[in-house]
Every structure is written in C-alpha cells, then in structure tokens.
Amino acid sequence: MDMEVSRVTSKGQITIPKAVRERLHLTEDDKIAFIEKDGNIVITKSSIITLRELFHS
Numbered sequence: 001m002d003m004e005v006s007r008v009t010s011k012g013q014i015t016i017p018k019a020v021r022e023r024l025h026l027t028e029d030d031k032i033a034f035i036e037k038d039g040n041i042v043i044t045k046s047s048i049i050t051l052r053e054l055f056h057s
Contacts, residue, residue, distance in 0.1 A: 031046040
C-alpha cells in the first residue's frame, strides 16, 4: 500500500500530493468526492462516481 501525507491548513484546506493527483488524473478545476466507507474516507475524482452510478442504474 502506498501512502502520501498532507497537512490541513487553518482554513481546512489540504494539498493533494502530486502522486495522488497523477494517479487520479486530476487537473485544475476537477471536482473530487469524499466518501465514507467502513469508517474510512475514500477520495476519488467525482466524475468516476458519476460514471459508476450511470452504469449501475
């Protein structure tokens, strides 16, 4: 398992590490989704969630 670490600013912001941005193919203005699953938070590109919902309905 790979792990990346980021700090939370006083405004609640984080920087998504470059390796994570590359793995998710994130670019400027992309939206990301935070999903709670089994007591953990999963972060993914929101367009991936939209595609999954489209194909599973």
